[in-house]
Amino acid sequence: MAKNKQQKAKASKKKTWDLSPAPESTSHVQLKKKYELYIDGKWVKPTSGKYFPSINPGNEEKIADVAHADAKDVDKAVKAARKAYDNVWSKMSGKERGKYLFRIARMIQERAREFAVIESMDGGKPIRESRDVDVPLAANHFFYYAGWADKLEFAFPNRKVEALGVAGQIIPWNFPLLMAAWKIAPALATGNTIVIKPAETTSLTALKLAELIHEAGVPPGVVNVVTGFGDTGAEIVNHPDVNKVAFTGSTNVGKLIQNAIAGTKKKSTLELGGKSANIIFEDAPIDQAVEGIVNGIFFNQGHVCCAGSRLFVQEGVADQVIKKLKNRLDHLYIGDPLDKNTDVGAINSKEQLDTIRKYIEIGKNEGNDIYESSCNMPSKGYFCKPTLVLNVAQSSKLVQEEIFGPVLTVQTFRTVDEVIQKANNTPYGLAAGVWTDKGSKIFNLTGKLRAGVIWANTYNRFDPVSPFGGYKESGFGREGGLHGLEAYVKLA
Ligand code: NAI
Ligand code: MG
Helix, strand or coil: CHHHHHHHHHHHHCCCCCCCCCECCCCCCCCCCEECEEECCEEECCCCCCEEEEEECCCCEEEEEEECCCHHHHHHHHHHHHHHHHHHHCCCCHHHHHHHHHHHHHHHHHCHHHHHHHHHHHHCCCHHHHHHHHHHHHHHHHHHHHHHCCCHHHHCCCCCEEECCEEEEECCCCCHHHHHHHHHHHHHHCCCEEEEECCCCCCHHHHHHHHHHHHCCCCCCCEEECCCCHHHHHHHHHCCCCCEEEEECCHHHHHHHHHHHCCCCCEEEEECCCCCEEEECCCCCHHHHHHHHHHHHCCCCCCCCCCCCEEEEEHHHHHHHHHHHHHHHHCCCECCCCECCCCECCCCCHHHHHHHHHHHHHHHHCCCEEEECCCCCCCCCCCCCCEEEECCCCCCHHHHCCCCCCEEEEEEECCHHHHHHHHHCCCCCCEEEEECCCHHHHHHHHHHCCCCEEEECCCCCCCCCCCECCCHHHEECCECHHHHHHCCEEEC
8 A cells, every 4th residue: 555655656756657659650651862853844953963961850860862953953943934834824724723733732631641751750840740730731721722723803803813923932941841832822823833942951841742743743844843052042032034932931031032132023922030929818718828838839849930939927827827837848748750749849950959059048148047848858869848938038039039949938917008018029020829718808919919810719720711921020921811812913
């Protein structure tokens, strides 16, 4: 009996359950050792002959080599896209274009498991996220925009709708397949052709998507995938025959792009960084709110542009919320992105891990109260412990700057006006979350918070029907929904 009690006491001290490993199988995944560029419906070698490795951040092993496109390759891709636009795609009826999009959507669903596994291997995100969020949403975006392709005159009543031409698209590493879908689907639905560049650390799902688009029979040159670094991206932006630039990534690069295209006729949409506020009021359902906060910043290693990275808690419940948060942090599973139990996966790259560590160091030097999860850490790979920054000042670098990691600043407030002021006091304005029992409070805040998306009693929910985008330095233009179509058309 006594022994039993001892055992029980010991067990209750243990931070997490010991779960058996449950890794998703990789045996069904088909990956090449070396990836060329997808231009004009063919796989072509890069002019420079240069390749770079794509690394699995969960175990630091190389997965494949990927071609590094230069100015000549980008020029080839833009020419192919122009030819396809002039001769095929702009002449095709919306109904026919829609059929291709429906086909792509269905094929993504059929290969969902393979896409999810590759996304987690190449990018480090937990398989639970890539399987349940990234891949299904990517398919849904194609379905949604497929439906618009032959109904553009209803999307824009009494207007003449024309495609822009060749769209240059540059995507980041946090949602590689999903961002590709967000950009490709509306562009094709409206009759544009595409040159797209994935981020250098996560090219593989975009290349798999190119294989799928090829199999779907999309005419050569309609979608071209060029891989490479920032220099490749800059070549796309600066190419004189590109009509539209769509970019998601850092605010710094967004500014460079805006400068580069100033004075040209190129249209652009920029979806940049964020420092989104999650606000818990005293009347909120506290357990649900804590779970939402954790989901908003930790489940995806903070690699979400709209991550709820600043928490504001009303004073009366602050102690309770912080206690629950610490407890929840200690029970998170961090490790193998392919394990179905994993809550927090790998940081996308060594560089990003260094950036996050630098911020945590700044936080310590500023004298903030830093709480790191006591979870077990894997011995290999790029991992960062979920971290809370408590008692932090509004002026702290950690409150002001985007960290893009599992780091949550926690501040308290007393009144509604105070929290609105604090939440809006940032150069960004991408998203926000409000947790309260009162509908009136929700409506009051949604009117006053300067953010493109505001969630109430939930966080990080997406749907192809609803537009997404930012205020201020979070960029301009909207993706998703009807708004997302508008970004790819000329209206007369
Ligand atoms: P980044 O902005 O450099 O990369 C995004 C994409 O832009 C990549 O495909 C990259 O190759 C390309 N690119 C880089 N320089 C370019 C240029 N001059 N012209 C055209 N394309 C260019 O972002 P990075 O360096 O990977 O991450 C730095 C920080 O940016 C992160 O710590 C995070 O704060 C933020 N970020 C925000 C994202 C978002 O979704 N809003 C996504 C990725 C990063
Ligand atoms: Mg990688």
